[in-house]
Amino acid sequence: MIARLVPGVVATAWRHDDTEPVSLFPEETAVVARAVTKRRREFATVRLCARRALRDLGLPPTPLTPGPRGEPRWPRGVAGSMTHCAGYRAAALARTVDVVSIGIDAEPAEALPEGVFEGVTLPEERRHLATLADRTPELPWGRLLFSAKESVFKTWYPLTGRGLEFEEATLEFTRDSATDPHTGTFRAGLSVPGPVVDGTRRDHFTGRWLVREGLVLTAIVLTRDGPR
Structure with a gap:
Protein backbone atom coordinates (compact mmCIF):
# COMPACT_ATOMS: atom_id res chain seq x y z
CA MET A 1 0.00 0.00 0.00
CA ILE A 2 2.82 2.42 0.72
CA ALA A 3 3.72 2.46 -2.98
CA ARG A 4 0.43 4.24 -3.69
CA LEU A 5 1.60 7.27 -1.71
CA VAL A 6 5.00 7.94 -3.31
CA PRO A 7 6.29 8.82 -6.80
CA GLY A 8 7.92 6.26 -9.05
CA VAL A 9 11.49 7.25 -8.17
CA VAL A 10 10.91 5.86 -4.67
CA ALA A 11 11.45 2.12 -4.12
CA THR A 12 9.20 0.53 -1.50
CA ALA A 13 8.80 -2.83 0.22
CA TRP A 14 6.42 -4.01 2.93
CA ARG A 15 5.40 -7.02 4.98
CA HIS A 16 2.35 -7.75 7.14
CA ASP A 17 4.18 -9.90 9.68
CA ASP A 18 7.58 -11.18 10.83
CA THR A 19 7.40 -14.75 9.52
CA GLU A 20 10.07 -14.35 6.82
CA PRO A 21 13.59 -15.27 8.02
CA VAL A 22 16.00 -12.33 8.18
CA SER A 23 19.78 -12.37 8.49
CA LEU A 24 21.00 -9.29 10.32
CA PHE A 25 24.49 -7.83 10.12
CA PRO A 26 26.48 -8.09 13.36
CA GLU A 27 26.17 -4.34 13.92
CA GLU A 28 22.37 -4.63 13.70
CA THR A 29 22.21 -7.67 15.95
CA ALA A 30 24.11 -5.74 18.62
CA VAL A 31 21.49 -2.97 18.60
CA VAL A 32 18.67 -5.32 19.63
CA ALA A 33 20.67 -7.89 21.59
CA ARG A 34 18.83 -7.04 24.82
CA ALA A 35 15.46 -6.24 23.28
CA VAL A 36 12.32 -8.31 23.74
CA THR A 37 11.42 -10.80 21.02
CA LYS A 38 8.71 -8.60 19.49
CA ARG A 39 11.12 -5.70 19.11
CA ARG A 40 13.82 -7.89 17.58
CA ARG A 41 11.41 -9.30 15.02
CA GLU A 42 10.04 -5.91 13.99
CA PHE A 43 13.57 -4.52 13.76
CA ALA A 44 14.64 -7.39 11.50
CA THR A 45 11.60 -7.36 9.21
CA VAL A 46 11.68 -3.64 8.56
CA ARG A 47 15.36 -3.98 7.61
CA LEU A 48 14.43 -6.79 5.27
CA CYS A 49 12.03 -4.32 3.63
CA ALA A 50 14.75 -1.69 3.43
CA ARG A 51 17.20 -4.10 1.82
CA ARG A 52 14.58 -5.10 -0.76
CA ALA A 53 14.14 -1.41 -1.58
CA LEU A 54 17.92 -0.96 -1.81
CA ARG A 55 18.05 -3.88 -4.22
CA ASP A 56 15.38 -2.25 -6.38
CA LEU A 57 17.59 0.85 -6.52
CA GLY A 58 20.46 -1.34 -7.72
CA LEU A 59 22.33 -1.08 -4.42
CA PRO A 60 23.82 -3.86 -2.24
CA PRO A 61 22.61 -4.75 1.26
CA THR A 62 24.31 -2.87 4.06
CA PRO A 63 23.99 -2.57 7.87
CA LEU A 64 21.23 -0.14 8.83
CA THR A 65 21.85 0.96 12.39
CA PRO A 66 19.89 3.73 14.14
CA GLY A 67 21.19 7.21 14.82
CA PRO A 68 20.75 9.39 17.93
CA ARG A 69 16.97 9.78 17.54
CA GLY A 70 16.39 6.25 16.27
CA GLU A 71 16.56 7.35 12.65
CA PRO A 72 18.04 4.84 10.19
CA ARG A 73 21.49 5.72 8.85
CA TRP A 74 21.32 5.16 5.11
CA PRO A 75 24.18 4.54 2.68
CA ARG A 76 25.67 7.62 1.06
CA GLY A 77 23.46 8.89 -1.74
CA VAL A 78 20.25 7.38 -0.32
CA ALA A 79 17.28 9.03 1.41
CA GLY A 80 14.67 6.90 3.09
CA SER A 81 12.29 6.10 5.89
CA MET A 82 11.04 3.01 7.71
CA THR A 83 7.96 2.32 9.79
CA HIS A 84 6.31 -0.52 11.64
CA CYS A 85 3.13 -1.05 13.60
CA ALA A 86 0.90 -4.02 14.40
CA GLY A 87 0.29 -5.79 11.09
CA TYR A 88 2.57 -3.70 8.89
CA ARG A 89 6.27 -2.99 8.28
CA ALA A 90 7.52 -0.89 5.38
CA ALA A 91 10.46 1.01 3.93
CA ALA A 92 10.66 3.69 1.23
CA LEU A 93 14.00 4.70 -0.31
CA ALA A 94 15.27 6.84 -3.18
CA ARG A 95 18.52 8.22 -4.50
CA THR A 96 19.38 11.71 -3.29
CA VAL A 97 19.81 12.93 -6.87
CA ASP A 98 16.01 12.67 -7.04
CA VAL A 99 14.79 13.02 -3.46
CA VAL A 100 15.97 15.16 -0.56
CA SER A 101 14.16 13.42 2.28
CA ILE A 102 11.37 10.91 2.89
CA GLY A 103 9.07 10.34 5.84
CA ILE A 104 6.58 7.47 6.10
Missing part, protein backbone atom coordinates in the same frame (compact mmCIF):
# COMPACT_ATOMS: atom_id res chain seq x y z
CA ASP A 105 4.45 6.24 8.97
CA ALA A 106 1.96 3.44 9.59
CA GLU A 107 -0.52 3.28 12.44
CA PRO A 108 -3.53 1.13 13.37
CA ALA A 109 -6.74 2.72 12.08
CA GLU A 110 -8.20 3.34 15.51
CA ALA A 111 -8.66 6.18 17.95
CA LEU A 112 -5.66 7.53 19.80
CA PRO A 113 -5.22 6.50 23.43
CA GLU A 114 -7.05 8.68 25.91
CA GLY A 115 -5.32 12.00 26.51
CA VAL A 116 -3.00 11.82 23.50
CA PHE A 117 -5.18 13.76 21.07
CA GLU A 118 -5.03 17.00 23.06
CA GLY A 119 -1.26 16.69 23.39
CA VAL A 120 -0.52 16.39 19.68
CA THR A 121 -3.02 18.85 18.20
CA LEU A 122 -3.41 22.61 18.03
CA PRO A 123 -6.82 24.31 18.52
CA GLU A 124 -7.15 25.05 14.79
CA GLU A 125 -6.34 21.43 14.00
CA ARG A 126 -9.02 20.21 16.39
CA ARG A 127 -11.58 22.44 14.65
CA HIS A 128 -10.42 21.20 11.25
CA LEU A 129 -10.63 17.56 12.27
CA ALA A 130 -14.10 18.07 13.77
CA THR A 131 -15.32 19.32 10.39
CA LEU A 132 -13.75 16.34 8.63
CA ALA A 133 -15.27 13.95 11.17
CA ASP A 134 -18.73 15.37 10.51
CA ARG A 135 -18.32 14.50 6.82
CA THR A 136 -16.47 11.17 7.20
CA PRO A 137 -17.00 9.93 10.75
CA GLU A 138 -15.71 6.43 10.03
CA LEU A 139 -12.12 7.64 9.59
CA PRO A 140 -9.80 7.96 12.63
CA TRP A 141 -8.82 11.57 12.00
CA GLY A 142 -6.88 11.96 15.23
CA ARG A 143 -4.72 8.94 14.43
CA LEU A 144 -4.29 10.21 10.87
CA LEU A 145 -3.01 13.54 12.15
CA PHE A 146 -0.64 11.78 14.55
CA SER A 147 0.72 9.65 11.70
CA ALA A 148 1.16 12.65 9.43
CA LYS A 149 3.11 14.50 12.13
CA GLU A 150 5.34 11.44 12.51
CA SER A 151 6.02 11.59 8.77
CA VAL A 152 6.76 15.32 9.09
CA PHE A 153 9.36 14.65 11.78
CA LYS A 154 10.98 11.84 9.78
CA THR A 155 11.28 14.19 6.80
CA TRP A 156 12.51 17.12 8.90
CA TYR A 157 15.11 15.49 11.13
CA PRO A 158 17.63 14.24 8.50
CA LEU A 159 17.74 17.76 7.05
CA THR A 160 18.12 19.67 10.31
CA GLY A 161 19.43 17.32 13.01
CA ARG A 162 16.97 19.02 15.36
CA GLY A 163 13.79 17.95 17.06
CA LEU A 164 10.38 19.21 16.00
CA GLU A 165 7.55 19.51 18.50
CA PHE A 166 4.01 18.51 17.61
CA GLU A 167 2.84 22.12 17.91
CA GLU A 168 5.50 23.35 15.44
CA ALA A 169 3.71 21.86 12.43
CA THR A 170 0.09 22.65 11.60
CA LEU A 171 -1.73 20.00 9.56
CA GLU A 172 -4.55 20.39 7.06
CA PHE A 173 -6.10 17.42 5.23
CA THR A 174 -7.88 17.12 1.90
CA ARG A 175 -9.72 14.10 0.57
CA ASP A 176 -9.09 13.02 -3.01
CA SER A 177 -12.80 12.89 -3.86
CA ALA A 178 -16.22 12.33 -2.39
CA THR A 179 -16.30 8.88 -4.02
CA ASP A 180 -13.11 7.74 -2.27
CA PRO A 181 -12.90 9.49 1.08
CA HIS A 182 -10.20 7.13 2.34
CA THR A 183 -7.31 8.73 0.43
CA GLY A 184 -6.05 12.27 0.12
CA THR A 185 -3.31 14.81 0.66
CA PHE A 186 -2.12 16.86 3.61
CA ARG A 187 -0.13 20.03 4.10
CA ALA A 188 2.13 20.64 7.10
CA GLY A 189 2.89 24.30 7.67
CA LEU A 190 5.99 24.85 9.80
CA SER A 191 5.93 27.53 12.50
CA VAL A 192 9.72 27.37 12.86
CA PRO A 193 12.28 28.06 10.12
CA GLY A 194 12.23 25.14 7.71
CA PRO A 195 15.27 23.42 6.18
CA VAL A 196 17.12 25.08 3.34
CA VAL A 197 17.28 22.80 0.30
CA ASP A 198 19.31 23.82 -2.75
CA GLY A 199 19.25 27.43 -1.56
CA THR A 200 15.50 27.57 -0.90
CA ARG A 201 13.92 27.47 2.53
CA ARG A 202 11.02 25.03 2.73
CA ASP A 203 8.32 26.43 4.99
CA HIS A 204 5.94 23.52 4.52
CA PHE A 205 5.78 19.87 3.52
CA THR A 206 3.04 18.15 1.57
CA GLY A 207 2.18 14.49 1.68
CA ARG A 208 -0.38 11.83 0.95
CA TRP A 209 -2.50 9.65 3.21
CA LEU A 210 -4.45 6.43 2.93
CA VAL A 211 -6.74 4.44 5.23
CA ARG A 212 -7.11 0.80 4.20
CA GLU A 213 -7.30 -2.69 5.72
CA GLY A 214 -7.27 -1.44 9.29
CA LEU A 215 -4.22 0.78 8.74
CA VAL A 216 -3.45 4.48 8.47
CA LEU A 217 -0.52 5.28 6.17
CA THR A 218 1.08 8.67 5.53
CA ALA A 219 4.06 9.67 3.38
CA ILE A 220 6.05 12.77 2.49
CA VAL A 221 8.57 12.81 -0.35
CA LEU A 222 10.57 16.03 -0.46
CA THR A 223 11.98 16.37 -3.96
CA ARG A 224 14.52 18.85 -5.24
CA ASP A 225 11.90 20.73 -7.22
CA GLY A 226 9.61 21.13 -4.22
CA PRO A 227 7.39 19.20 -1.79
CA ARG A 228 5.17 16.37 -3.08
Whole structure:
Protein backbone atom coordinates (compact mmCIF):
# COMPACT_ATOMS: atom_id res chain seq x y z
CA MET A 1 0.00 0.00 0.00
CA ILE A 2 2.82 2.42 0.72
CA ALA A 3 3.72 2.46 -2.98
CA ARG A 4 0.43 4.24 -3.69
CA LEU A 5 1.60 7.27 -1.71
CA VAL A 6 5.00 7.94 -3.31
CA PRO A 7 6.29 8.82 -6.80
CA GLY A 8 7.92 6.26 -9.05
CA VAL A 9 11.49 7.25 -8.17
CA VAL A 10 10.91 5.86 -4.67
CA ALA A 11 11.45 2.12 -4.12
CA THR A 12 9.20 0.53 -1.50
CA ALA A 13 8.80 -2.83 0.22
CA TRP A 14 6.42 -4.01 2.93
CA ARG A 15 5.40 -7.02 4.98
CA HIS A 16 2.35 -7.75 7.14
CA ASP A 17 4.18 -9.90 9.68
CA ASP A 18 7.58 -11.18 10.83
CA THR A 19 7.40 -14.75 9.52
CA GLU A 20 10.07 -14.35 6.82
CA PRO A 21 13.59 -15.27 8.02
CA VAL A 22 16.00 -12.33 8.18
CA SER A 23 19.78 -12.37 8.49
CA LEU A 24 21.00 -9.29 10.32
CA PHE A 25 24.49 -7.83 10.12
CA PRO A 26 26.48 -8.09 13.36
CA GLU A 27 26.17 -4.34 13.92
CA GLU A 28 22.37 -4.63 13.70
CA THR A 29 22.21 -7.67 15.95
CA ALA A 30 24.11 -5.74 18.62
CA VAL A 31 21.49 -2.97 18.60
CA VAL A 32 18.67 -5.32 19.63
CA ALA A 33 20.67 -7.89 21.59
CA ARG A 34 18.83 -7.04 24.82
CA ALA A 35 15.46 -6.24 23.28
CA VAL A 36 12.32 -8.31 23.74
CA THR A 37 11.42 -10.80 21.02
CA LYS A 38 8.71 -8.60 19.49
CA ARG A 39 11.12 -5.70 19.11
CA ARG A 40 13.82 -7.89 17.58
CA ARG A 41 11.41 -9.30 15.02
CA GLU A 42 10.04 -5.91 13.99
CA PHE A 43 13.57 -4.52 13.76
CA ALA A 44 14.64 -7.39 11.50
CA THR A 45 11.60 -7.36 9.21
CA VAL A 46 11.68 -3.64 8.56
CA ARG A 47 15.36 -3.98 7.61
CA LEU A 48 14.43 -6.79 5.27
CA CYS A 49 12.03 -4.32 3.63
CA ALA A 50 14.75 -1.69 3.43
CA ARG A 51 17.20 -4.10 1.82
CA ARG A 52 14.58 -5.10 -0.76
CA ALA A 53 14.14 -1.41 -1.58
CA LEU A 54 17.92 -0.96 -1.81
CA ARG A 55 18.05 -3.88 -4.22
CA ASP A 56 15.38 -2.25 -6.38
CA LEU A 57 17.59 0.85 -6.52
CA GLY A 58 20.46 -1.34 -7.72
CA LEU A 59 22.33 -1.08 -4.42
CA PRO A 60 23.82 -3.86 -2.24
CA PRO A 61 22.61 -4.75 1.26
CA THR A 62 24.31 -2.87 4.06
CA PRO A 63 23.99 -2.57 7.87
CA LEU A 64 21.23 -0.14 8.83
CA THR A 65 21.85 0.96 12.39
CA PRO A 66 19.89 3.73 14.14
CA GLY A 67 21.19 7.21 14.82
CA PRO A 68 20.75 9.39 17.93
CA ARG A 69 16.97 9.78 17.54
CA GLY A 70 16.39 6.25 16.27
CA GLU A 71 16.56 7.35 12.65
CA PRO A 72 18.04 4.84 10.19
CA ARG A 73 21.49 5.72 8.85
CA TRP A 74 21.32 5.16 5.11
CA PRO A 75 24.18 4.54 2.68
CA ARG A 76 25.67 7.62 1.06
CA GLY A 77 23.46 8.89 -1.74
CA VAL A 78 20.25 7.38 -0.32
CA ALA A 79 17.28 9.03 1.41
CA GLY A 80 14.67 6.90 3.09
CA SER A 81 12.29 6.10 5.89
CA MET A 82 11.04 3.01 7.71
CA THR A 83 7.96 2.32 9.79
CA HIS A 84 6.31 -0.52 11.64
CA CYS A 85 3.13 -1.05 13.60
CA ALA A 86 0.90 -4.02 14.40
CA GLY A 87 0.29 -5.79 11.09
CA TYR A 88 2.57 -3.70 8.89
CA ARG A 89 6.27 -2.99 8.28
CA ALA A 90 7.52 -0.89 5.38
CA ALA A 91 10.46 1.01 3.93
CA ALA A 92 10.66 3.69 1.23
CA LEU A 93 14.00 4.70 -0.31
CA ALA A 94 15.27 6.84 -3.18
CA ARG A 95 18.52 8.22 -4.50
CA THR A 96 19.38 11.71 -3.29
CA VAL A 97 19.81 12.93 -6.87
CA ASP A 98 16.01 12.67 -7.04
CA VAL A 99 14.79 13.02 -3.46
CA VAL A 100 15.97 15.16 -0.56
CA SER A 101 14.16 13.42 2.28
CA ILE A 102 11.37 10.91 2.89
CA GLY A 103 9.07 10.34 5.84
CA ILE A 104 6.58 7.47 6.10
CA ASP A 105 4.45 6.24 8.97
CA ALA A 106 1.96 3.44 9.59
CA GLU A 107 -0.52 3.28 12.44
CA PRO A 108 -3.53 1.13 13.37
CA ALA A 109 -6.74 2.72 12.08
CA GLU A 110 -8.20 3.34 15.51
CA ALA A 111 -8.66 6.18 17.95
CA LEU A 112 -5.66 7.53 19.80
CA PRO A 113 -5.22 6.50 23.43
CA GLU A 114 -7.05 8.68 25.91
CA GLY A 115 -5.32 12.00 26.51
CA VAL A 116 -3.00 11.82 23.50
CA PHE A 117 -5.18 13.76 21.07
CA GLU A 118 -5.03 17.00 23.06
CA GLY A 119 -1.26 16.69 23.39
CA VAL A 120 -0.52 16.39 19.68
CA THR A 121 -3.02 18.85 18.20
CA LEU A 122 -3.41 22.61 18.03
CA PRO A 123 -6.82 24.31 18.52
CA GLU A 124 -7.15 25.05 14.79
CA GLU A 125 -6.34 21.43 14.00
CA ARG A 126 -9.02 20.21 16.39
CA ARG A 127 -11.58 22.44 14.65
CA HIS A 128 -10.42 21.20 11.25
CA LEU A 129 -10.63 17.56 12.27
CA ALA A 130 -14.10 18.07 13.77
CA THR A 131 -15.32 19.32 10.39
CA LEU A 132 -13.75 16.34 8.63
CA ALA A 133 -15.27 13.95 11.17
CA ASP A 134 -18.73 15.37 10.51
CA ARG A 135 -18.32 14.50 6.82
CA THR A 136 -16.47 11.17 7.20
CA PRO A 137 -17.00 9.93 10.75
CA GLU A 138 -15.71 6.43 10.03
CA LEU A 139 -12.12 7.64 9.59
CA PRO A 140 -9.80 7.96 12.63
CA TRP A 141 -8.82 11.57 12.00
CA GLY A 142 -6.88 11.96 15.23
CA ARG A 143 -4.72 8.94 14.43
CA LEU A 144 -4.29 10.21 10.87
CA LEU A 145 -3.01 13.54 12.15
CA PHE A 146 -0.64 11.78 14.55
CA SER A 147 0.72 9.65 11.70
CA ALA A 148 1.16 12.65 9.43
CA LYS A 149 3.11 14.50 12.13
CA GLU A 150 5.34 11.44 12.51
CA SER A 151 6.02 11.59 8.77
CA VAL A 152 6.76 15.32 9.09
CA PHE A 153 9.36 14.65 11.78
CA LYS A 154 10.98 11.84 9.78
CA THR A 155 11.28 14.19 6.80
CA TRP A 156 12.51 17.12 8.90
CA TYR A 157 15.11 15.49 11.13
CA PRO A 158 17.63 14.24 8.50
CA LEU A 159 17.74 17.76 7.05
CA THR A 160 18.12 19.67 10.31
CA GLY A 161 19.43 17.32 13.01
CA ARG A 162 16.97 19.02 15.36
CA GLY A 163 13.79 17.95 17.06
CA LEU A 164 10.38 19.21 16.00
CA GLU A 165 7.55 19.51 18.50
CA PHE A 166 4.01 18.51 17.61
CA GLU A 167 2.84 22.12 17.91
CA GLU A 168 5.50 23.35 15.44
CA ALA A 169 3.71 21.86 12.43
CA THR A 170 0.09 22.65 11.60
CA LEU A 171 -1.73 20.00 9.56
CA GLU A 172 -4.55 20.39 7.06
CA PHE A 173 -6.10 17.42 5.23
CA THR A 174 -7.88 17.12 1.90
CA ARG A 175 -9.72 14.10 0.57
CA ASP A 176 -9.09 13.02 -3.01
CA SER A 177 -12.80 12.89 -3.86
CA ALA A 178 -16.22 12.33 -2.39
CA THR A 179 -16.30 8.88 -4.02
CA ASP A 180 -13.11 7.74 -2.27
CA PRO A 181 -12.90 9.49 1.08
CA HIS A 182 -10.20 7.13 2.34
CA THR A 183 -7.31 8.73 0.43
CA GLY A 184 -6.05 12.27 0.12
CA THR A 185 -3.31 14.81 0.66
CA PHE A 186 -2.12 16.86 3.61
CA ARG A 187 -0.13 20.03 4.10
CA ALA A 188 2.13 20.64 7.10
CA GLY A 189 2.89 24.30 7.67
CA LEU A 190 5.99 24.85 9.80
CA SER A 191 5.93 27.53 12.50
CA VAL A 192 9.72 27.37 12.86
CA PRO A 193 12.28 28.06 10.12
CA GLY A 194 12.23 25.14 7.71
CA PRO A 195 15.27 23.42 6.18
CA VAL A 196 17.12 25.08 3.34
CA VAL A 197 17.28 22.80 0.30
CA ASP A 198 19.31 23.82 -2.75
CA GLY A 199 19.25 27.43 -1.56
CA THR A 200 15.50 27.57 -0.90
CA ARG A 201 13.92 27.47 2.53
CA ARG A 202 11.02 25.03 2.73
CA ASP A 203 8.32 26.43 4.99
CA HIS A 204 5.94 23.52 4.52
CA PHE A 205 5.78 19.87 3.52
CA THR A 206 3.04 18.15 1.57
CA GLY A 207 2.18 14.49 1.68
CA ARG A 208 -0.38 11.83 0.95
CA TRP A 209 -2.50 9.65 3.21
CA LEU A 210 -4.45 6.43 2.93
CA VAL A 211 -6.74 4.44 5.23
CA ARG A 212 -7.11 0.80 4.20
CA GLU A 213 -7.30 -2.69 5.72
CA GLY A 214 -7.27 -1.44 9.29
CA LEU A 215 -4.22 0.78 8.74
CA VAL A 216 -3.45 4.48 8.47
CA LEU A 217 -0.52 5.28 6.17
CA THR A 218 1.08 8.67 5.53
CA ALA A 219 4.06 9.67 3.38
CA ILE A 220 6.05 12.77 2.49
CA VAL A 221 8.57 12.81 -0.35
CA LEU A 222 10.57 16.03 -0.46
CA THR A 223 11.98 16.37 -3.96
CA ARG A 224 14.52 18.85 -5.24
CA ASP A 225 11.90 20.73 -7.22
CA GLY A 226 9.61 21.13 -4.22
CA PRO A 227 7.39 19.20 -1.79
CA ARG A 228 5.17 16.37 -3.08
